[in-house]
Amino acid sequence: MILEKVIREIETVVGRENILTSPEDRWCYAFDATDLAYLPDLVVFPGSAAEVSRILLLANEHRFPVTPRGAGTGRSGGSVPIEGGVVLVLTRLNRILEINTKDLVAVVEPGVILGKLKAAVEEQGLYYPPDPASADFCTIGGNVAECAGGPVAVQYGITRDYVLGLEVALPTGEIIDTGTRTMKGVVGYDLTRLFLGSEGTLGVITRIILRLVAKPAARQTLAAAFGSLKAAAEAVSRILASGLAPTALEFIDRVTLGCIREMLPFAVDLKAAALLLIAVDGHPHDVEERAGAMARFCEEQGARPVIRARTPEEAEQLWKARKVISPALKKVKPQKVSEDVVVPLSAIPDLITALEDLSRRRGLIIPCYGHAGDGNIHVNVLYDRALPGEMEAVEPTVEEIFTLVRRFQGTLSGEHGIGLTKAPYLGMELSPAAIAVQKRLKQAFDPNNIMNPGKIFPQPPKARAREQEGI
Numbered sequence: 294m295i296l297e298k299v300i301r302e303i304e305t306v307v308g309r310e311n312i313l314t315s316p317e318d319r320w321c322y323a324f325d326a327t328d329l330a331y332l333p334d335l336v337v338f339p340g341s342a343a344e345v346s347r348i349l350l351l352a353n354e355h356r357f358p359v360t361p362r363g364a365g366t367g368r369s370g371g372s373v374p375i376e377g378g379v380v381l382v383l384t385r386l387n388r389i390l391e392i393n394t395k396d397l398v399a400v401v402e403p404g405v406i407l408g409k410l411k412a413a414v415e416e417q418g419l420y421y422p423p424d425p426a427s428a429d430f431c432t433i434g435g436n437v438a439e440c441a442g443g444p445v446a447v448q449y450g451i452t453r454d455y456v457l458g459l460e461v462a463l464p465t466g467e468i469i470d471t472g473t474r475t476m477k478g479v480v481g482y483d484l485t486r487l488f489l490g491s492e493g494t495l496g497v498i499t500r501i502i503l504r505l506v507a508k509p510a511a512r513q514t515l516a517a518a519f520g521s522l523k524a525a526a527e528a529v530s531r532i533l534a535s536g537l538a539p540t541a542l543e544f545i546d547r548v549t550l551g552c553i554r555e556m557l558p559f560a561v562d563l564k565a566a567a568l569l570l571i572a573v574d575g576h577p578h579d580v581e582e583r584a585g586a587m588a589r590f591c592e593e594q595g596a597r598p599v600i601r602a603r604t605p606e607e608a609e610q611l612w613k614a615r616k617v618i619s620p621a622l623k624k625v626k627p628q629k630v631s632e633d634v635v636v637p638l639s640a641i642p643d644l645i646t647a648l649e650d651l652s653r654r655r656g657l658i659i660p661c662y663g664h665a666g667d668g669n670i671h672v673n674v675l676y677d678r679a680l681p682g683e684m685e686a687v688e689p690t691v692e693e694i695f696t697l698v699r700r701f702q703g704t705l706s707g708e709h710g711i712g713l714t715k716a717p718y719l720g721m722e723l724s725p726a727a728i729a730v731q732k733r734l735k736q737a738f739d740p741n742n743i744m745n746p747g748k749i750f751p752q753p754p755k756a757r758a759r760e761q762e763g764i
């Protein structure tokens with residue numbers, strides 16, 4: 294609960310027009326892309342780093358929680374204000390401050406929509422590679438805070454590989470710069486990396502310096518259909534070891550394929566158990582040759598047919614279909630829990646087989662798709678809240694998935710973060726000593742625990758239920 298007099302103070306910082314107080318308005322900022330929702334006491338839209346800093350100082354003085362929020366597309370409850378307080382929405386900080394074509398650097402505010410940034414950079418003949426499927430609506434600040442990835446990470450890497458430096462308003466109010474705007478820099482501890490994937494728990498990112506690369510001259514896309522899931526999964530590491538250097542290597546299983554079939558620019562055999570969606574970037578001649586070789590290689594691995602997109606429009610249609618997979622899965626069941634586990638490449642076939650078995654045992658549909666080229670598989674547990682027993686079976690199923698992943702020496706999250714939904718499972722991957730060190734780091738930055746409390750670290754039962762306050 295924030296006292297009325299404190300709300301008045303916040304108003305003097307950002308202006309009355311930049312806060313929301315009515316329950317109807319506040320509910321709009323209560324949730325993200327999970328099914329979780331917790332009502333904030335106040336929603337605040339700061340217009341500068343200085344305003345962010347003053348709100349954080351007030352939060353320390355009056356001890357209210359502050360939860361940073363970009364576009365609220367997160368998949369682990371990171372921007373859900375579990376302890377109420379202020380939701381700090383960064384969307385007014387939405388300027389692209391600089392695109393420097395000589396230094397190959399962009400300087401941006403955190404509220405810039407990723408898709409707009411990518412388009413502005415490409416207009417200058419350069420390329421900012423990270424491409425989460427949410428690019429058209431997520432913010433670059435949210436990408437940095439979650440260390441977002443996407444299909445082209447196979448060749449280009451993830452958000453972490455492009456952030457050179459940051460401006461951050463710390464929970465205690467100081468504004469610091471981390472990193473450099475040069476391509477290298479090793480002065481002091483690498484705080485930039487510490488903030489990457491910190492899920493809004495260590496500070497509010499108010500400015501970002503990004504590395505850019507040359508725009509690829511050409512790209513070709515192929516779709517390879519496989520008769521068995523295992524054959525498709527086994528082909529993944531063989532393709533990566535083949536020297537054909539795919540830019541993207543996505544895996545789509547039969548259930549998922551069924552949800553996007555009508556969006557594909559060509560018919561895919563109903564008997565296909567899985568599809569590999571592959572992109573190849575480079576010089577036009579090289580790409581032509583490699584795409585041909587890739588098609589032949591996939592055929593040697595048992596793919597039938599392998600279809601090459603004939604035009605850029607067909608390729609775009611294929612990638613559009615890939616982008617809508619997540620919402621399209623709701624055609625099968627109205628609710629889902631989406632995990633984004635990563636396993637070593639050699640373990641993908643065994644993971645897929647084990648998940649088929651788990652699905653049969655638990656009686657739940659568990660479609661898989663995702664960035665197989667990174668070993669990053671989106672495992673979705675579908676359910677219908679209205680059907681007796683289904684919802685109750687979800688959490689134990691998720692726990693079994695994580696157990697399997699750890700058995701294969703994998704990790705619980707490749708790009709969505711821990712947030713609220715995975716916090717109870719943190720101890721499956723980090724030792725008590727490692728968790729204690731991370732908690733000490735958090736305390737050094739945020740001694741009064743005002744910054745996005747209740748996230749990452751295991752919490753009392755309140756935070757465990759995915760849906761108890763769901764709307």
Ligand SMILES: Cc1cc2nc3c(=O)[nH]c(=O)nc-3n(C[C@H](O)[C@H](O)[C@H](O)COP(=O)(O)OP(=O)(O)OC[C@H]3O[C@@H](n4cnc5c(N)ncnc54)[C@H](O)[C@@H]3O)c2cc1C
Pocket residue numbers: 325326360361362363364365366367368370371372383403424425426427430431432433434435436437438439440441442443444492493494496497498499619620708709745
């Ligand atoms: C359909 C769909 C597809 C998706 N596909 C992908 C994908 O392919 N790859 C991928 O990686 N993710 C994907 N996501 C997840 C999500 O889009 C990303 O995690 C994205 O980076 C979140 O950005 P956002 O602006 O929505 O952040 P939010 O959801 O608002 O916030 C996410 C976290 O970042 C923190 N945060 C936000 N802004 C700041 C800031 N300025 N300073 C400090 N902390 C901040 C929040 O507190 C929260 O913990 C997908 C989501 C959806 C709904």
